[in-house]
Structures are given as structure tokens and as C-alpha cells.
Amino acid sequence: MSRFFIVLGIIYLIGAFYGFQAFRTLVKNPYLQIVYGIVFIAVLANVYLQFSHFDRSHGMTHKMGFAVGLFLAFMALGFSAGIFMLIEDVVRVFTWIFGKVFQSGEAASSGLPSRRRFMSQIAIGVAAVPFLSLLYGMYKGKYDYQVLKHTLEFDDLPDAFDGYTITQISDIHSGSFDDKEKVAYAVDLINKQESDVILFTGDLVNNVASEMHTWKDTFSKLNAKDGVYSVLGNHDYGDYADWPSEEAKKANLVELKQIQKDMGFNLLLNESRFLEKEGQRLALVGVENWGEGGFKKAGDLEKAIKNIDKNDFKILMSHDPSHWQYQVVDHPYHYHLTLSGHTHGMQFGVEIPGWLKWSPVKYRYKYWAGVYEKAGQFINVNRGLGFIGYPGRVGIWPEVTVIKLKKKSKEIV
Numbered sequence: 001m002s003r004f005f006i007v008l009g010i011i012y013l014i015g016a017f018y019g020f021q022a023f024r025t026l027v028k029n030p031y032l033q034i035v036y037g038i039v040f041i042a043v044l045a046n047v048y049l050q051f052s053h054f055d056r057s058h059g060m061t062h063k064m065g066f067a068v069g070l071f072l073a074f075m076a077l078g079f080s081a082g083i084f085m086l087i088e089d090v091v092r093v094f095t096w097i098f099g100k101v102f103q104s105g106e107a108a109s110s111g112l113p114s115r116r117r118f119m120s121q122i123a124i125g126v127a128a129v130p131f132l133s134l135l136y137g138m139y140k141g142k143y144d145y146q147v148l149k150h151t152l153e154f155d156d157l158p159d160a161f162d163g164y165t166i167t168q169i170s171d172i173h174s175g176s177f178d179d180k181e182k183v184a185y186a187v188d189l190i191n192k193q194e195s196d197v198i199l200f201t202g203d204l205v206n207n208v209a210s211e212m213h214t215w216k217d218t219f220s221k222l223n224a225k226d227g228v229y230s231v232l233g234n235h236d237y238g239d240y241a242d243w244p245s246e247e248a249k250k251a252n253l254v255e256l257k258q259i260q261k262d263m264g265f266n267l268l269l270n271e272s273r274f275l276e277k278e279g280q281r282l283a284l285v286g287v288e289n290w291g292e293g294g295f296k297k298a299g300d301l302e303k304a305i306k307n308i309d310k311n312d313f314k315i316l317m318s319h320d321p322s323h324w325q326y327q328v329v330d331h332p333y334h335y336h337l338t339l340s341g342h343t344h345g346m347q348f349g350v351e352i353p354g355w356l357k358w359s360p361v362k363y364r365y366k367y368w369a370g371v372y373e374k375a376g377q378f379i380n381v382n383r384g385l386g387f388i389g390y391p392g393r394v395g396i397w398p399e400v401t402v403i404k405l406k407k408k409s410k411e412i413v
Contacts, residue, residue: 005048005051009044009048011075012040012044012071012074012075012078013040013044014082015075015078015079015082016037016040016074016078016082017078017082018078018079018081018082018083018085018086019077019078019079019080019081019082019085019123019127020033020036020037020078021082021085021089021120022081022082022084022085022119022120022123022124022127023036023081023120023124025116025117025120026117026120026121026124039074040074040078043067043070043071043074044071046067046070046071047067047068047070047071049067050063050064050067050068051064055242060175060176060206060207060388060389062176062178062391065176065389065390065391066138066391068389068390068391069134069135069137069138069390069391069392072134072390073130073131073134073135073138074131076127076130076131076134077127077128077130077131078127080123080126080127080129080130080131081123081124081126081127082123083123084119084120084122084123084126085119085120085123087119088116088119133394133395134390134392134394136392136394137347137348137390137392137393137394138390138391138392139392141392141393141394141397142387142391142392142393142398143179143182143183143185143186143398144393144397144398145185145186145189145385145397145398145399145400146397146398146399146400147189147193147399147400147401147402148370148399148400148401148402149401149402149403149404150371150380150401150402150403150404151403151404151406152337152371152378152403152404152405152406153406153407153408154313154336154405154406154407154408155407155408156313156336157313157336157405157406157407157408158277158280158281158282158313159280159407160277160278160279160280161275161277161280161282161313161405161407162405162406162407163404163405163406164196164277164282164404164405165193165194165195165196165197165402165403165404165405166195166196166197166198166199166315166339166402166403166404166405167190167193167195167197167198167199167224167400167401167402167403168198168199168200168201168339168380168382168400168401168402168403169190169198169199169200169201169382169385169399169400169401170200170201170202170203170233170319170339170340170341170342170382170383170384170385170399171201171202171203171233171341171342171344171382171384171385171386171388172200172203172204172205172215172219172385172386173203173204173205173206173235173384173385173386173387173388174204174205174206174211174212174214174215174386175205175206175207175208175211175388176206176386176387176388176391177214177215177386178391180214180218183215183218184218186385186398186400187218187219187221187222188221189400190222190400191221191222191223191224193400193402195224195402196224196225196226196275197224197225197226197227197228197229197275197284198222198223198224198227198228198229199228199229199230199284199315199317199339200228200229200230200231200265201230201231201233201317201318201319201339201340201341201382202230202231202232202233202234202235202236202289202319202341202342203233203234203235203236203319203341203342203384203386204230204233204235204236204256204259204260205235205236205256206235206240206388207235207238207240207241208238208241208252209238209252209253209255209256209259210255212256212259216259216262216263219263220262220263220264222263222264223264226275227264227266228263228264228265228266229265229266229267229268229273229284229286229317230260230265230266230267230268230286230317231267231268231269231286231287231288231289231317231318231319232267232269232288232289232298232319233289233319233320233341233342234289234291234295234296234319234320234342235388236253236256236289237253237289237296237298238252238253238256239296267286268284268285268286268287268304268317269286269288270286270287270288270298270299270300270301270303270304271285271286271303271304271307272284272285272286272304272305272307272308273286274308281312281313282312282313282314282315283305283308283309283312283313283314283315284315284317285301285304285305285308285314285315285316285317285335286304286316286317286318287299287300287301287304287316287317287318287323288300289319289320290318290319290320290322290323290327291319291320291322291323291342292320292322292323292325292326293322295320295322299318299323301327301328301331305333310332310333310334313336314333314334314335314336314337315335315336315337315338315339316328316335316337316338316339317338317339318338318339318340319340319341319342320340320342321338321340321342321343321365321366321367321368321379321381322365322367323340324338324340324367324379325366325367328377329374329375329377330375334376334377335377336377336378337377337378337379337380337403337405338377338378338379338380339379339380339382340367340379340380340381340382341381341382341383341384342381343361343364343365343368343369343381343383343384344361344383344384344387344388344396345359345361345368345369345383345384345396346359346360346361346368346396347384347387347389347390347392347393347394347396348360348390348393348394348395348396349361349394349395349396350395351369351395351396357369357370359395359396365381367379367381368381369381369383369396380401380403382399382401383396383397383398383399384398384399385398385399385400386398
């Protein structure tokens with residue numbers, strides 16, 4: 001048993017214990033109290049069992065994903081309720097001390113049972129929100145596809161591309177999917193946008209190319225007038241799986257590249273293509289994964305742009321938005337639009353358009369979801385089509401992005 005799991009298990013049990021204080025106050029039936037304890041222990045035992053039999057050569061299974069989801073839901077339940085009970089215990093201690101010093105013992109203890117019950121009701125009510133949200137995210141949220149549309153204006157957009165549309169998808173993570181009908185719906189939804197081009201910004205699989213065997217025919221149906229283009233994400237290289245040899249790992253990457261070719265994807269490996277229309281062109285640049293903080297840095301922007309002109313209108317596909325932050329924005333070339341993914345918006349957060357956009361991942365990535373602009377250059381960070389780890393989404397829904405390019409109108413003086 002790893003030290004990490006021991007520490008995580010202890011934290012989980014502390015939350016379960018404090019949450020139990022609220023449950024016990026409201027539910028007096030001893031059998032239901034026993035059931036509470038058994039369920040929490042069973043969830044912990046199940047996640048331990050799944051990880052103890054974890055085979056890194058195949059990656060996370062659906063059973064493991066389900067175990068992780070339940071673990072997170074019950075941890076949220078225990079801690080959300082427990083924090084109220086901990087606060088109530090602290091208040092109770094100070095109230096008791098104050099009462100002993102300044103009041104009679106009877107006065108000090110008056111009102112405690114009713115206050116305890118009131119706090120327990122609040123604790124259970126509040127805890128039910130993240131608990132039910134995480135369960136909902138596993139049941140429905142992970143396939144609750146959203147189409148987000150943006151119109152971006154540029155002074156130097158070639159006239160022929162005024163109104164040109166791009167559909168961006170990212171982070172498919174095919175090894176996590178468990179519903180063919182829902183995934184087929186997503187592909188149909190993408191095609192219904194009828195964009196001029198479809199751009200996929202990496203992470204086709206979780207760990208190994210074979211994850212795509214089940215979904216190859218489904219994603220082969222993606223089509224657009226100017227084609228489907230793709231780049232690799234950090235998960236596509238097989239770095240998170242165990243391999244019997246370096247040759248086996250290399251063969252896996254070769255297979256993944258071939259799968260993309262078979263599906264009709266034009267995979268860009270530190271290279272560029274031109275999208276042409278009425279004698280004018282856009283430069284489409286695709287780099288391999290480049291990520292800050294220990295992630296693979298296979299992206300070579302200089303190699304990718306060797307065949308394009310500095311004055312070309314450029315669209316860059318780069319999986320990790322940290323690449324834009326650290327290498328692209330201040331590059332001598334001007335990259336009009338960069339498309340990234342990678343963060344998933346952590347698959348958890350709160351978004352109220354025009355009011356609030358928050359996820360814990362914002363403390364790790366400065367640019368984590370949606371459109372950002374700096375120095376006249378735009379980046380769109382797609383929230384991802386699939387999911388990994390926690391088998392669901394709460395508040396940060398799976399995304400299909402449609403971007404319309406517009407020529408900025410010149411003001412008439």
C-alpha cells in the first residue's frame with residue numbers, strides 16, 4: 001500500500017467520521033447508522049482494490065473510473081458535512097469554557113442539543129449539493145455536450161476567409177468512453193455545425209492506441225469541406241503506461257498515428273499546411289505536445305513554421321495552453337489564433353456566462369477555458385470532449401467550439 005493512499009485514506013475517514021456526527025444527530029436508527037459506516041468503508045475498500053490491481057499497460061478501466069467517482073463523491077459528502085460539525089465542536093468548546101467561567105454549568109449547557117441539530121441539518125443540506133452533483137456528473141454530465149460559438153475579428157484576415165468557420169474539438173480520451181450512442185451523437189453534433197474545417201487539438205487516448213479500436217469507425221464519420229486536422233497531446237505518446245520495451249512503446253505511437261490517418265485525420269507533427277480559397281491562404285500550423293511543468297516538450301515551433309511566411313495569417317494548433325503563454329505570445333511571428341485544450345477545465349467548476357467562471361484548475365493554468373487575447377493574439381482553450389480520472393463533469397461540460405473568423409471593418413472617418 002503506497003504512502004499516498006494511506007494518507008488519502010486517513011483524510012477520507014476523518015471526513016467520514018465528522019460527517020457521521022451530523023448524520024447520527026439527525027438519524028437515530030442504529031441500523032441506518034451502521035449502513036452509513038459500511039457504505040463509506042466499502043467505497044474506500046473498492047477504490048483501494050481497483051488501484052491495487054491497476055495495470056499501467058492498459059490504463060484506467062471503467063471499473064476504476066467508477067470507483068474513483070464514488071470515492072470523490074463520498075469524500076465530498078463527508079467533508080462538506082464534517083466541516084460544519086467541526087466548527088460546531090469548536091464553538092461548543094469555547095461556549096463551555098465561557099459558561100464555566102462566567103455562568104453556571106446548567107446555563108452553559110442549555111441550548112446545545114437544539115443548536116447541534118440545527119447545525120446538522122445545515123451540514124447535511126449543504127453536503128448533499130456536491131455529493132449529488134458529482135453523482136449527476138457521472139450519470140449525465142460527462143455526455144452533456146455544449147456547442148460554444150465565438151466570432152473573432154482580425155484586421156489582416158484575407159478577404160476570401162471573411163466568415164470562415166472552424167470547429168475545434170479536443171481531449172477525446174477514448175479509453176474513458178462507455179456509451180456508443182452518446183459518442184455517436186457527439187460526432188453527429190460536430191458535423192451538424194457544417195464548419196469549413198475541423199481541428200482536433202490532441203489527447204485521442206488515455207494511454208494506448210488500442211483504446212481507439214472501438215471508436216475508430218465512429219470518429220471516421222467526422223467531415224468538413226477543408227478536412228480534419230489534428231495534433232498530438234501529452235496522453236498520446238504512451239508515457240503513462242508501462243511497456244515491455246522501448247520498441248513496444250514506439251510501435252504504439254506508430255499505431256496511433258496510423259489510426260488517425262485511417263480515420264481521415266491530417267496529423268500535423270511540427271509542420272504546417274495551407275488552407276486556400278480564391279487565391280488566398282491561411283497557414284495552419286501544428287506542433288507536437290509542449291507543456292510547462294514536467295510535461296513532454298516535443299513541440300518544435302521553429303520546425304513547424306519553416307515553410308510559411310512571417311506575414312501569413314496563422315492558426316496554431318498546440319495541445320497545452322502553457323505553450324502559448326511561454327513560447328508563442330512573444331515569438332517574432334504573430335500567431336493570430338492558437339487552439340489548445342489539455343486542462344479539461346478540471347471537469348469541475350462553476351460557469352455563469354457574463355458573471356462567473358471558476359474552476360480549481362485556474363490556480364494551475366492562467367489560460368484554462370475559453371477565449372483569451374494578448375498582444376493582438378487570441379487563444380481558445382477547449383474544455384475537452386471526453387473525460388479522464390473522475391468519470392464525469394460538473395459545471396464544466398464537454399465542449400464543441402465553433403469559431404467564425406471575421407474581417408474587422410475599417411472605420412469611415
